[in-house]
Amino acid sequence: MSEAARVPVAELIGVTREYRMGQNLVRALDDFSFTFGRGEYWAVMGSSGSGKSTLLNVLGCVDRPTSGDYKVDGVSTARLDDDELSELRSRKLGFVFQSYNLIPQLNVLENIMVPLFYQDDPPDDGEERARKLAERVGLARRLDHRPAELSGGQQQRVAIARALVNQPALVLADEATGNLDSATALEILDLFDELHAEGRTIVLVTHELDVGERAQHVLRLKDGRIESVARGQRSAAGARA
Amino acid sequence: MKHSTLARTVKLGISSLLLHKLRSLLTTLGVLFGTSSVIAMLAIGEGASEEAQEQIRQLGSRNVILRSVKPREDFATGGGQSVRVLSYGLTEQDLGRIAETFPSVARVVPVREIYEEVRFSDRMLNPRVMATLPVYRDVTGRVVSEGRFLSDQDEEGVANVCVLSYEAARYLFPVSSPIGEQIKIGADYYTVVGTTLDRLRQRSDLVGAGKSSAEVFIPLETGRKWYGSMQVKLRAGSREMEEVELHEIVVEVEDATQVEFVANACREMLKRNHKQSDYEIVVPLELLMRAEETKRIFNIVLGSIASISLLVGGIGIMNVMLATVTERTREIGIRRALGAKRHHIVSQFLVECVVLSVGGGLLGVALGLATPLVVEHFAQMRTIITPTAPILAFLISSGVGVLFGIYPAWRAATMDPVEALRHE
Structure with a gap:
């Protein structure tokens, strides 16, 4: 994909995010500008404290930049209020967390449908979508199981299905394989590859090198700035190879 | 869609409460006993005062009775x-x-x-x-x-x-x-x-x-x-x-x-x-008025006891809900990240409070209606359940749930999603 044909999905424009930690002012993101294009699969890497978690929170609209602007799918978030940001999250973003973060009192099907529940105008085919996604991640026969009855890998599959149910513009994964054994981690990474092949935009935060290498592009952070950008280490077509 | 949203919120609230059955049950006890004692006491009081008034009325409210003593x-x-x-x-x-x-x-x-x-x-x-x-x-x-x-x-x-x-x-x-x-x-x-x-x-x-x-x-x-x-x-x-x-x-x-x-x-x-x-004068009308005054005072006292017990019940609910909110900080973070707006979180926790207090209220009404029957049977006392008593008690107990649920729900809704997600 040539640079000119990129369609921006997540656009950070001079984003700075500062925290106050006791007496000190910590600059987690420092005048950060970057664009994630449609259909791209990025790994964000860096040591702890490099700002990758803050970047993910800003990308996920759960955190707001202290200054600068962030556009999701062309929508500027700088002037949105809390409700509008929430609606944006439920429509445009999908989250996959390290510790799965399923809701314990809901079954698999209900967990997958949670993002739809919070949309102002939820789609009528929500349940059908959720069933298809459960099938897609190989859990069609466990729809009425509670999270506690599933293995870690299965829980993460539910979480991925949940992240896709709202047909998001951007899927964000935070150390998505961090809690899994290596075999299961590979299965999950295979699943991400498949999603990438289907044309999803994925941003995966990780500190594990071998996980980062599976992604199409790698963005390295250091002290809240871009350290390096490695494009096209793997092509989309070659993802399954 | 709005209707089914509420239904789902209620269903979710109930399933969350069922996750901790004993705790939920104990939480409702305050409201339960508050409500039932109000109804039972009102019924017994009403019965006693009605009986007294009837006795007096039988003496004749236009009569003055002089007796030799x-x-x-x-x-x-x-x-x-x-x-x-x-x-x-x-x-x-x-x-x-x-x-x-x-x-x-x-x-x-x-x-x-x-x-x-x-x-x-x-x-x-x-x-x-x-x-x-x-x-x-x-x-x-x-x-x-x-x-x-x-x-x-x-x-x-x-x-x-x-x-x-x-x-x-x-x-x-x-x-x-x-x-x-x-x-x-x-x-x-x-x-x-x-x-x-x-x-x-x-x-x-x-x-x-x-x-x-x-x-x-x-x-x-x-x-x-x-x-x-x-x-x-x-x-x-x-x-x-x-x-x-x-x-x-x-x-x-x-x-x-x-x-x-x-x-x-x-x-x-x-x-x-x-x-x-060597005589006494009994004026039934005076007795009647005194009985009515007594009843009025009784109702005031009862009202105060009822408010106190419902207050205690409400505080119990608030206490448990605050603990629940802290315990479920992470869930709140997840829901917020997945797109829940503040009002969704508020209604989720408020619904749980209301389910608790309404549940307690309903059980309390049942117990409150049963108690006078038992009293009537064993203590040979007349009891009267006025239809307003259970309705009022039920409405107040539900109101208690809303009132004491507001603060915990507000606490939950105003959490910073980033902080909430980080919560272990």
């Missing part, structure tokens, strides 16, 4: 060591004065009591035997169930006839009708001409209306003729001679507004004409 020993006149003659009480003179002096008095009815046993075949009873005029029935509102009450002809002819109250009739004639039968009062025979309906059981001697409702009525003149005013009263181990002209005078006033005036006037008049305080 045996004075305290040291004021008693006459009497020797062996056989003492006690002379006290209301007199024919009092009766005449009251009838003549006050224009607002409609009727006065004298009552003499006769201390004699009543027998029929082998059955014996110690009822209140009252010699009185036919108007006694009207003035005191007694209802004839069989036969007739005393008549003017009985009075004029000094007839040996009597009327039995339900209690007396039931005891003396358990199976057959007493009408036309001859019963023995003391040494004389009387023909039963009628029976009256039972008055309300007078278990508590609230207004001094007598311990038993077994009553036998005979014509006043008959009583006067056969028994005189001097009577021997047999007490355990002693004999007492008593001289009482009239035991009771029932004064019926034209108009309820005049009752107080007449009562005071009678009091004044009796004070002037009696050297000792």
Whole structure:
């Protein structure tokens, strides 16, 4: 994909995010500008404290930049209020967390449908979508199981299905394989590859090198700035190879 | 869609609460007991006050009742060591004065009591035997169930006839009708001409209306003729001679507004004409008003207790919900990240509070409705459940859930999603 044909999905424009930690002012993101294009699969890497978690929170609209602007799918978030940001999250973003973060009192099907529940105008085919996604991640026969009855890998599959149910513009994964054994981690990474092949935009935060290498592009952070950008280490077509 | 959203929120709330069944149950207890005790206490209070008021009403709200009371020993006149003659009480003179002096008095009815046993075949009873005029029935509102009450002809002819109250009739004639039968009062025979309906059981001697409702009525003149005013009263181990002209005078006033005036006037008049305080004045209307005042105070006290117990119940809910919110910080973070707006979080927790308090309220209403039945059965007390009590108690208990849920829900909704997600 040539640079000119990129369609921006997540656009950070001079984003700075500062925290106050006791007496000190910590600059987690420092005048950060970057664009994630449609259909791209990025790994964000860096040591702890490099700002990758803050970047993910800003990308996920759960955190707001202290200054600068962030556009999701062309929508500027700088002037949105809390409700509008929430609606944006439920429509445009999908989250996959390290510790799965399923809701314990809901079954698999209900967990997958949670993002739809919070949309102002939820789609009528929500349940059908959720069933298809459960099938897609190989859990069609466990729809009425509670999270506690599933293995870690299965829980993460539910979480991925949940992240896709709202047909998001951007899927964000935070150390998505961090809690899994290596075999299961590979299965999950295979699943991400498949999603990438289907044309999803994925941003995966990780500190594990071998996980980062599976992604199409790698963005390295250091002290809240871009350290390096490695494009096209793997092509989309070659993802399954 | 809005409708199903609420339904889902409620369903979710219930499933969250079911995750901690014991805790949820214990949380509802405060509201449960608050609600049920309010309903039960109201029912018992209402029953007691209704019973008291009915007793008073039966005495006649337009009546003033004067009674002879045996004075305290040291004021008693006459009497020797062996056989003492006690002379006290209301007199024919009092009766005449009251009838003549006050224009607002409609009727006065004298009552003499006769201390004699009543027998029929082998059955014996110690009822209140009252010699009185036919108007006694009207003035005191007694209802004839069989036969007739005393008549003017009985009075004029000094007839040996009597009327039995339900209690007396039931005891003396358990199976057959007493009408036309001859019963023995003391040494004389009387023909039963009628029976009256039972008055309300007078278990508590609230207004001094007598311990038993077994009553036998005979014509006043008959009583006067056969028994005189001097009577021997047999007490355990002693004999007492008593001289009482009239035991009771029932004064019926034209108009309820005049009752107080007449009562005071009678009091004044009796004070002037009696050297000792050998009488008492019972004013049913005053008692009624006092009973209503008591009921009002009772309701205020009850209301305060109810508010306190519901307050405690509400605080219990708030306490648990605050703990729940902290415990579920991460869940809140997840939901926020997945797009939940603040109002979604508020309604989620508020719904849980309301489910708790409404659940407690419903159980409380059930318990509150059942308790009076148990009390009625075992304590033989009358209880009245007014329809407003359970409805009000239920509404208030639900309101408590909303009120005490607001703060925990607000706490949950205003959490920073980033912080909440980081929470372990």
